[in-house]
Amino acid sequence: MTRAGNRAWLRWLPAAAVPAVIAAGALAGSLPASAGDPLPPKTPEQVLQLIAQHREPALSGTLEQSSELGLPELPKTGPGTDSSNAWLELLTGPHTARVYLDGPDNARVQVMDRLAERNAVRHGNELWFYNSKDNTASHVQLPADGAGKRVEGKDSAVTPDQLASMLLAKIDSSTEVTVGADVQVAGRAAYNLVLTPKSVATLVSSVSVAVDGQTGLPLGVQVKARGQADPVFGVAYTNLSLGAPDASLFTFSPPPGATVKEVPAPEYKAGTEHATPPAKDSTHKPAVTGSGWDSVIAFPAGTATSASETSALLQQATVPVQGGRLLSTALVNVLVLDDGRVVAGSVPVERLQAAAAEK
Amino acid sequence: MLCALAAIPILIAVAVRLSSAVPAGRGPAFLDRITQNGLFVGVTAMVVSVPLFLPLTVGVVAGDTIAGEAGQGTLRYLLVAPAGRIRLLLVKYAGAAVFVVVGPLVVALTGAGIGAALFRVGPVTLLSGDTIGTGEAMVRLLLIAAYLAVSLLGLSAIGLFISTLTDVPVGAMAATVVLSVVAQVLDALPQLEWLHPWLFSHYWLDFGDLLRQPVSWDSFAANVLLQGGYIAVFGALAYGRFITKDVLS
Numbered sequence: 064m065t066r067a068g069n070r071a072w073l074r075w076l077p078a079a080a081v082p083a084v085i086a087a088g089a090l091a092g093s094l095p096a097s098a099g100d101p102l103p104p105k106t107p108e109q110v111l112q113l114i115a116q117h118r119e120p121a122l123s124g125t126l127e128q129s130s131e132l133g134l135p136e137l138p139k140t141g142p143g144t145d146s147s148n149a150w151l152e153l154l155t156g157p158h159t160a161r162v163y164l165d166g167p168d169n170a171r172v173q174v175m176d177r178l179a180e181r182n183a184v185r186h187g188n189e190l191w192f193y194n195s196k197d198n199t200a201s202h203v204q205l206p207a208d209g210a211g212k213r214v215e216g217k218d219s220a221v222t223p224d225q226l227a228s229m230l231l232a233k234i235d236s237s238t239e240v241t242v243g244a245d246v247q248v249a250g251r252a253a254y255n256l257v258l259t260p261k262s263v264a265t266l267v268s269s270v271s272v273a274v275d276g277q278t279g280l281p282l283g284v285q286v287k288a289r290g291q292a293d294p295v296f297g298v299a300y301t302n303l304s305l306g307a308p309d310a311s312l313f314t315f316s317p318p319p320g321a322t323v324k325e326v327p328a329p330e331y332k333a334g335t336e337h338a339t340p341p342a343k344d345s346t347h348k349p350a351v352t353g354s355g356w357d358s359v360i361a362f363p364a365g366t367a368t369s370a371s372e373t374s375a376l377l378q379q380a381t382v383p384v385q386g387g388r389l390l391s392t393a394l395v396n397v398l399v400l401d402d403g404r405v406v407a408g409s410v411p412v413e414r415l416q417a418a419a420a421e422k
Numbered sequence: 423m424l425c426a427l428a429a430i431p432i433l434i435a436v437a438v439r440l441s442s443a444v445p446a447g448r449g450p451a452f453l454d455r456i457t458q459n460g461l462f463v464g465v466t467a468m469v470v471s472v473p474l475f476l477p478l479t480v481g482v483v484a485g486d487t488i489a490g491e492a493g494q495g496t497l498r499y500l501l502v503a504p505a506g507r508i509r510l511l512l513v514k515y516a517g518a519a520v521f522v523v524v525g526p527l528v529v530a531l532t533g534a535g536i537g538a539a540l541f542r543v544g545p546v547t548l549l550s551g552d553t554i555g556t557g558e559a560m561v562r563l564l565l566i567a568a569y570l571a572v573s574l575l576g577l578s579a580i581g582l583f584i585s586t587l588t589d590v591p592v593g594a595m596a597a598t599v600v601l602s603v604v605a606q607v608l609d610a611l612p613q614l615e616w617l618h619p620w621l622f623s624h625y626w627l628d629f630g631d632l633l634r635q636p637v638s639w640d641s642f643a644a645n646v647l648l649q650g651g652y653i654a655v656f657g658a659l660a661y662g663r664f665i666t667k668d669v670l671s
Contacts, residue, residue: 074665077658085651124639161638173550175638178451178469178630180549193551198454200551302640309636318460318547 101252102276107240110254110274114231121165122247124303126222129157131295132392162222169313184315191315200317201324207415222296227272227281230258237261237355248273248282249300260356265289266394266409267356273299288393295393351419357410359418364403365366386416423521424528430475433468433535437462439540451630459544460537461556464563465633467533468526468570474666476525477602480574482519484581485595487514488664492589498669511664512540518578520619526570530563547658552635562632569629572645576622576652577602583660586667619644622652 104112163171174181182193190203234240243255253273260267266288273283283299317323350361381388387400389412397407398415406415435653437455450469455462488511491497500510537543546559554562581598605623608614618624624646628641 071666075662078655081654081658085655173634175631175634177627178549180551180630180634182551191551195549195551198547210555312636315551318551318553319545320455320547321551356513 077249089091090333102245102254104168105242105254107242107256110242110256111231111234111240113254113279114227114256114272114274114281115279117275119164119167120224120278120305121307122280122303122305123161123163123298123308126160126162126298127157127301128160128298129294129296132292132394144392163308163312163346165307165310165313169310171308171312171315182315184313186313186315189315191317193315193317193321194258197322198318199322199324199398201326202327223272223281223284226284226298227274230270230272230284234258235355242273244275245276246283248275249303251282251303252276253282262355262357264410264414265356266396266411278305286394291393352421353408357408357414359406359408359410361418362405362407384412384416386419389415423482424559427471427475427479428532429526430471431463431529432536434467434470435463435533435536435540438463444474446539454519455547456537457541458541459546460541461534461543461546461559461563463537463541464533465566467529468566468629471648472570472573472629473606474603476574477577477623478599479525480518480522480578481581481598481602481620482595483607484518484578484613485593485598486591487518489588489591489594490585490612492669493591497645500668507665511586511660515579515582515660518582519575522574522578523568523571525574527564532564534560537581547663548635549630549633550635551599554635562637565632565637566629569632569642569645572624572642572649573623573626573629576649576656579653579656579660580622583656583663586660592649619648621659622648 089367101261159175161171161173161175163169168185168187170183170185172183176196179196181195182191188205190205192201192203193199202324222241228305237260239259239261241257241259243257246253253275256272256274257270260269262337268287268289268291270287271285272281273285274280275282282303283297285294285299286292286296288295349363351357352361381390381397381399382396383389387398390397391412392401395407395409396412396415397405398412398419400419401406404419406419408418434453435456438453441521450466452462452466452469456466488497491500502506543556545553545555546562547553577598580601581594584597584601585591585594602623605621606626609618609621609623625641625645631638632642
C-alpha cells in the first residue's frame with residue numbers, strides 16, 4: 064500500500080515540475096540581461112556630443128510606445144475610431160510600430176493595430192498615408208526645396224531619434240543634464256541621459272533619453288511625471304538592426320479599390336496640426352508666460368471652439384473647474400475658459416488659473 | 423463538425439453576395455474586402471470563427487477524448503490491451519491535434535473556394551497597403567490556418583486534462599468551452615493587464631501579423647512558446663491524473 068502510494072505521488076511529479084520550470088524560465092527572462100557597466104563613462108556634454116555627431120541612420124526596428132497620461136482609453140475597434148481622433152488614440156494605451164529608415168528621404172512607419180495597420184511611407188518627395196481599417200490612402204507631394212528637411216506631420220515625431228532631437232533642442236539653463244546608469248535597449252548598451260527640470264512648478268519630474276553607446280543614436284525616450292513611479296510616456300526600440308532595409312519597402316502605390324485622397328502640401332500641414340489649436344494669423348497668436356518647463360501658453364478666444372469641435376471625445380474627457388473646463392493629464396493640463404480662451408502648460412491647475420486671471 | 427465549420431465561410435460569402443456593398447470599416451475585419459477579392463472570405467471566416475466556433479469544436483473534440491470512452495464504458499476495454507495508459511493518452515491527444523490542424527484549414531480552404539466561385543479573385547491587398555499575387559496570398563492563408571492550429575493546441579491540452587477528470591463527456595466539453603470564453607473575457611479587461619500574456623487566448627487574433635508586409639513573426643513565435651507551455655503543463659496534469667486514476671467504467 065505504501066509503495067503504491069509512493070508511486071501515485073511520483074506520477075504527479077511532472078505536473079508539479081513543469082510549472083516550476085516555466086516559472087523559473089519566466090523569472091530568468093525578466094531579469095536584466097547584463098548588470099555590468101560595459102560603456103566607458105562619459106560626461107553629459109560628451110553624450111550630447113555623441114548624439115550630435117550621429118548621422119541620419121539606415122535601420123529597421125520595432126518601437127514600443129506606451130502612454131499612461133490618465134486619459135480615458137479609447138476603444139480600439141468598432142465605429143468609434145475614425146481618422147479624426149486617430150491622433151488622440153495614439154496618446155492613449157500602448158502601441159507597437161515598425162520603423163524603416165534609409166537616409167533622410169526614405170522612411171516607413173507601420174503602426175500595428177490588431178487586424179489593422181496604419182502606414183506612413185516617404186520616398187523622396189512622395190508622402191503616402193494608408194489606413195487599412197477603412198482602406199484609404201492620402202498622397203502628399205512635398206515641395207522640392209523641403210526635401211532635405213524633416214518630414215513634418217503627425218507621424219514624424221514617433222522615433223526616439225526625432226523625439227530626442229526635439230527635446231534636446233530645448234535644453235537651456237532651466238534644465239539639469241546628468242548621465243545615469245547605463246541601460247539596455249533593444250539588446251544594445253546605451254547611455255542614459257537624464258534631463259531634470261530645475262523648476263519645481265512643472266508636472267514633469269524627469270526625461271531620460273537612452274543613447275546608443277556605439278552610434279549615438281537615441282534608442283528610447285521616457286518621461287516621468289511628478290508623484291508617479293512609472294513613466295507616463297515611453298517610446299523605445301525593442302528590436303533594432305542597423306543597415307539599409309529592403310528598398311521595395313519605400314515604394315508605395317495605393318492598392319486597387321482604395322479611396323485615394325490627394326492632399327496639397329500646405330493644406331496637409333494645417334490639417335494634421337489640428338491637434339494643437341493652430342496659430343495661423345496674428346490675432347490668434349498664443350501668448351507664452353514664463354520660460355522653460357513651467358511656461359504657460361495662452362490661446363486667445365476663438366481657438367477653443369474649433370478645438371472642441373474637432374472631437375467630442377475631448378469634451379467628454381474634460382471636467383468642470385472654477386472658470387472653465389479642465390483637461391487634466393499626468394503631464395499637461397489644458398484649461399478651456401468659459402470666455403473661450405485656452406491656457407495650457409505642464410503645470411498644476413492652480414498656476415493655469417492664476418495665469419488666466421492675469422489677463 | 424467539420425461541415426459546421428465549413429458552413430461559416432459559405433454563409434458569409436452568400437450573405438455578402440446577396441446584400442448590398444458593405445461600408446468600409448464596419449462589421450468583422452476584412453468583410454468589406456470580400457466583394458473586391460474572394461480570397462478574403464477565408465480570412466473573414468477565420469476572424470469570425472476564432473472567438474467561439476473554433477474553440478467550441480475543439481472543446482467538443484478534446485473534451486470527448488477520455489471522458490467519451492469512460493462514458494460509453496469502453497475505456498477499461500481499451501486499457502486491457504497491453505498498450506499502456508501513456509500511449510492511449512498520447513494517441514487521444516494526437517487525434518485532437520489532428521482535428522485542430524484540419525479545422526482552421528477547412529475554414530480557410532472552403533472560404534477561398536466559395537470566394538473564388540462567387541467573387542472575382544485577384545491580387546490581394548495586405549494590411550500594409552502592399553499587394554501580393556494570388557499564389558502568395560494562398561501561402562499566407564495557409565500560414566494563418568497553421569497559426570490558428572498552433573493557437574488551439576493549448577486549449578485542446580486543457581480539454582484533454584479536463585476529460586480525464588470526469589466520466590461525463592458533455593461536462594468536459596462544456597468546461598473546456600467555458601474556459602476558452604472566460605480566458606477571452608479576462609483578456610479584454612484592461613485592469614488585468616499583467617495576466618494577459620499568460621492567457622492561452624491572448625494571441626488568437628494576432629494572426630493579422632501574417633498579413634503585413636514584411637511578415638511580422640513576433641506574435642507567431644510568442645504564440646508557439648505560450649501554447650507549448652500550456653501543452654506541457656496540462657499534458658503533465660493529464661498524465662498525473664490518468665495514470666493514477668481508478669478506471670471503473
